[in-house]
Amino acid sequence: MTARLAANGIVKRFGGVTALDGVSLALDQGTVLGLIGPNGSGKTTLLNVLSGTTRPTSGSVSLDGQRIDRLPAYRVVRAGVAKTHQIPRPFPGMTVRENVTTAATFGAVARGAAELRQDVERVLRLVELERRAGVLASALTVQEKKRLEFGRALATGARFLLLDETFAGLSPDEVRESVDVFRRVQAEVGFGAVVVEHVMRAVLSVANRVLVLEEGRPIAEGAPQDVVRDPAVIEAYLGQEATRAPT
Amino acid sequence: MADIGTVVASLVYGVLLGFVFAAIAHGLNLIWGVTKVVNAAHGEFIMLGAYGAYFLNLAWGLDPLTASLIDAALGLGVGVAFYFAFLHRELRGKEQIGLQTELVTLVATFGLGLAIVNVGTLAFRYPVGLRYNPGNVVLGGLSVPLGGVYVGLASLGIIVVSHLFLTRTYLGNAIRAYGQDIVAAKLMGVNPTAVAAIATGIGFAMTMAGGAFLTVYLRAGITPLIGLTYAPISFVIVVLGGPGKMWGSLVGGVTIGVLLDVLQAFVPVEFAYAAAFLFVIPILALRPEGILR
Amino acid sequence: MTDLRTAWFRPAWRKLKALGPTAQALAVALVALAALGPILPVALFVIAILFMIYATWAYSINLITGMTGYVSFGHVVFVGTGGYALGYGVKVWNLAPLAGVALGGLFGALLAVGIGAVTLRLRGAYFAIATLVTPLAAFYIVSGTPALGDGAGLPMNLGFQIGTQYYTIWALLTAEVALTWWATRGRLGLGIHALREDEDAARAVGIHVPRLKLILYVLSGGFAGAAGAVFAWYVSGVFPDTFSLLFSLTMLAMIIIGGMGTVLGPMLGAVIVLIPHLYLLRILPQGEPIAIGVAVILIALFLPGGIVGTIRRYVPEARRYLE
Numbered sequence: 001m002t003a004r005l006a007a008n009g010i011v012k013r014f015g016g017v018t019a020l021d022g023v024s025l026a027l028d029q030g031t032v033l034g035l036i037g038p039n040g041s042g043k044t045t046l047l048n049v050l051s052g053t054t055r056p057t058s059g060s061v062s063l064d065g066q067r068i069d070r071l072p073a074y075r076v077v078r079a080g081v082a083k084t085h086q087i088p089r090p091f092p093g094m095t096v097r098e099n100v101t102t103a104a105t106f107g108a109v110a111r112g113a114a115e116l117r118q119d120v121e122r123v124l125r126l127v128e129l130e131r132r133a134g135v136l137a138s139a140l141t142v143q144e145k146k147r148l149e150f151g152r153a154l155a156t157g158a159r160f161l162l163l164d165e166t167f168a169g170l171s172p173d174e175v176r177e178s179v180d181v182f183r184r185v186q187a188e189v190g191f192g193a194v195v196v197e198h199v200m201r202a203v204l205s206v207a208n209r210v211l212v213l214e215e216g217r218p219i220a221e222g223a224p225q226d227v228v229r230d231p232a233v234i235e236a237y238l239g240q241e242a243t244r245a246p247t
Numbered sequence: 248m249a250d251i252g253t254v255v256a257s258l259v260y261g262v263l264l265g266f267v268f269a270a271i272a273h274g275l276n277l278i279w280g281v282t283k284v285v286n287a288a289h290g291e292f293i294m295l296g297a298y299g300a301y302f303l304n305l306a307w308g309l310d311p312l313t314a315s316l317i318d319a320a321l322g323l324g325v326g327v328a329f330y331f332a333f334l335h336r337e338l339r340g341k342e343q344i345g346l347q348t349e350l351v352t353l354v355a356t357f358g359l360g361l362a363i364v365n366v367g368t369l370a371f372r373y374p375v376g377l378r379y380n381p382g383n384v385v386l387g388g389l390s391v392p393l394g395g396v397y398v399g400l401a402s403l404g405i406i407v408v409s410h411l412f413l414t415r416t417y418l419g420n421a422i423r424a425y426g427q428d429i430v431a432a433k434l435m436g437v438n439p440t441a442v443a444a445i446a447t448g449i450g451f452a453m454t455m456a457g458g459a460f461l462t463v464y465l466r467a468g469i470t471p472l473i474g475l476t477y478a479p480i481s482f483v484i485v486v487l488g489g490p491g492k493m494w495g496s497l498v499g500g501v502t503i504g505v506l507l508d509v510l511q512a513f514v515p516v517e518f519a520y521a522a523a524f525l526f527v528i529p530i531l532a533l534r535p536e537g538i539l540r
Numbered sequence: 541m542t543d544l545r546t547a548w549f550r551p552a553w554r555k556l557k558a559l560g561p562t563a564q565a566l567a568v569a570l571v572a573l574a575a576l577g578p579i580l581p582v583a584l585f586v587i588a589i590l591f592m593i594y595a596t597w598a599y600s601i602n603l604i605t606g607m608t609g610y611v612s613f614g615h616v617v618f619v620g621t622g623g624y625a626l627g628y629g630v631k632v633w634n635l636a637p638l639a640g641v642a643l644g645g646l647f648g649a650l651l652a653v654g655i656g657a658v659t660l661r662l663r664g665a666y667f668a669i670a671t672l673v674t675p676l677a678a679f680y681i682v683s684g685t686p687a688l689g690d691g692a693g694l695p696m697n698l699g700f701q702i703g704t705q706y707y708t709i710w711a712l713l714t715a716e717v718a719l720t721w722w723a724t725r726g727r728l729g730l731g732i733h734a735l736r737e738d739e740d741a742a743r744a745v746g747i748h749v750p751r752l753k754l755i756l757y758v759l760s761g762g763f764a765g766a767a768g769a770v771f772a773w774y775v776s777g778v779f780p781d782t783f784s785l786l787f788s789l790t791m792l793a794m795i796i797i798g799g800m801g802t803v804l805g806p807m808l809g810a811v812i813v814l815i816p817h818l819y820l821l822r823i824l825p826q827g828e829p830i831a832i833g834v835a836v837i838l839i840a841l842f843l844p845g846g847i848v849g850t851i852r853r854y855v856p857e858a859r860r861y862l863e
Contacts (some may be wrong), residue, residue: 078746089740359833534658
């Protein structure tokens with residue numbers, strides 16, 4: 001049974017500013033949707049709407065046909081959609097293992113104690129943090145914190161992950177490593193994901209489909225290679241990054 | 248039920264009282280808005296200002312207005328000292344004030360307040376009052392105590408002067424810049440420590456001057472415990488107006504002053520006070536940024 | 541005879557040992573308080589009652605402020621409400637004092653539901669201020685309500701029932717210590733810890749944050765109210781002055797000094813705050829709060845974890861023993 005996350009006609013207004021103006025998407029579990037667009041195009045706002053952090057002004061979000069857009073964030077997680085933060089927010093006074101355990105305890109999947117412990121160890125292995133499991137989250141490097149952020153979302157057992165600029169702020173080598181980890185984990189666990197990114201190389205490597213936003217409106221959607229060559233997209237970015245993206 | 252005459256009178260008294268409330272809250276507002284520190288000992292410095300006026304009155308027969316100037320000068324020094332004693336350690340070098348810092352400064356200042364109140368009750372067993380009675384003035388059929396008029400206008404003056412200072416002088420703008428964005432202010436050559444210390448000093452100066460003004464309303468009832476009433480009133484005023492919004496003190500102060508006095512025309516005084524205090528809760532629930540936009 | 545006693549004693553002791561040194565120490569202290577009760581001289585007995593009341597208050601504010609970091613500046617409102625509930629129940633409805641205590645707990649909890657529902661969504665200093673005004677409003681309300689004795693309060697004539705008082709407050713304290721210990725463990729402990737670390741991140745991993753905060757606040761209000769009722773019973777009266785902010789500050793001081801969010805902290809804080817209370821009170825009534833004020837300043841600036849927190853931080857080996 002593949003789950004389906006869908007958003008329909010999302011409009012979000014903040015006072016006088018229209019951040020999202022009629023965005024729709026549909027995502028099957030197991031697919032990765034890249035979400036790109038110039039600064040201020042509404043990508044993070046869309047993630048916030050999908051995750052229940054913000055309520056849309058109009059439009060709906062549904063998971064397997066059930067509306068989730070009016071639910072608070074913690075209920076959306078329980079329903080099976082987990083979001084990471086752009087700047088990682090681990091629980092600083094807890095160890096890596098405790099961070100993951102917390103997510104596993106309260107997440108989307110109810111588990112018995114033994115199964116929970118196993119799942120936690122599995123997640124630690126998947127995000128390559130097993131050797132740092134006993135370290136306090138505040139002592140981690142930026143890359144490790146991002147892995148932990150990813151691992152926490154995984155541990156909730158959510159069927160859909162919303163990743164907010166997971167690859168930002170990393171060196172090219174780190175980006176390559178993180179992309180490999182993501183692809184491996186995604187293949188093994190099989191979650192669906194919406195990946196907001198500025199790092200083109202990363203988006204092109206991990207996404208099955210890409211949606212491009214500009215000023216809150218979708219301007220292109222399709223296979224990554226096609227989207228980056230789309231003239232409207234190139235124009236939105238003023239041409240530079242997109243045309244230089246490697247395949 | 249009260250007649251229209253009483254209500255109008257209450258309105259006038261309420262506005263005058265409100266100006267004084269605004270003055271005592273303004274110092275808290277400034278410090279909170281600029282350094283993001285909530286001074287839990289605020290009430291005790293109001294109390295010190297009041298006692299300062301009392302002693303100046305006792306020793307040299309000074310009226311509260313003159314005394315307030317001396318109190319303000321004292322407050323400046325005390326404020327700067329307070330900054331370095333309590334806040335500098337936590338604020339130094341920080342570019343963002345987090346929840347942890349907020350908590351630490353809140354708790355440290357509350358300890359100070361606790362200590363001061365009790366030193367006070369040790370020293371002053373009985374309430375005191377000062378001698379000041381300039382009589383009344385009749386305005387349109389209403390007899391208004393001159394003392395209230397003088398301190399009310401002086402309070403208004405403090406707020407206007409502080410507004411001019413903050414917007415028209417270099418130091419004032421530096422303080423505002425620091426309050427909005429420490430990093431940006433530093434990049435423009437503002438010394439964060441100096442600015443924070445001076446802002447605290449000015450805040451305390453206004454607080455203590457306000458305490459001096461308050462003595463007109465406290466008549467024979469200056470006790471070390473007045474801080475426990477006027478600190479919460481100050482907090483309510485700042486929250487109503489919006490922390491850091493400089494006109495907020497005036498709006499909040501007048502709102503509470505008018506609320507208190509007008510309500511007393513209709514309900515027993517205790518319920519008027521209870522209502523004035525509880526008023527802040529729905530505001531926080533519905534419009535946490537304050538009444539002002 | 542000996543066989544009968546050791547028959548349950550050893551397995552119970554073993555189970556207690558498995559829970560850890562903190563649980564052991566607290567259990568021993570509580571059992572000692574219960575067992576020694578009958579043999580204490582009256583003067584000490586009466587002091588012990590006051591100590592247990594203070595400790596119960598310390599644990600109650602620990603449940604909200606210690607566990608979540610939400611500073612309940614107005615916590616005394618529950619104490620006073622509990623006292624007035626008992627006072628009214630005893631004088632007007634002719635309830636037995638014990639029923640008054642239950643009433644105090646109930647009213648404390650209900651008040652906490654009301655206040656918490658509105659204020660717990662406010663963060664940091666705003667929450668502190670919103671709770672700050674509640675005891676003030678309460679002070680004025682009871683001062684102006686004839687049914688509640690106006691400004692004179694509700695003096696009572698309950699005779700000398702220190703025995704029942706002792707064991708009532710003992711039961712409350714024991715329940716609270718057990719609850720606090722339990723709240724630092726397992727699923728609940730994890731959720732509370734996460735909430736305290738980063739409330740928004742806690743929501744992001746599926747923790748039902750608003751409900752957790754409210755439950756803790758209601759429990760803290762209930763226990764503070766019940767202990768407030770016992771206090772009114774103990775001093776045979778309740779007065780508007782009970783709603784004094786100074787008293788809220790003392791409750792906070794107990795957990796700041798002892799260590800917020802810990803299991804041992806409130807007990808330690810109560811001991812440290814009460815001992816001077818008993819001696820300095822004779823010499824210098826203001827000495828105690830001044831000393832407390834200074835202690836709080838020093839601790840806030842230099843030892844933010846309180847005594848227990850600081851030891852845990854700098855002596856990692858002690859973490860097993862001090863919780």
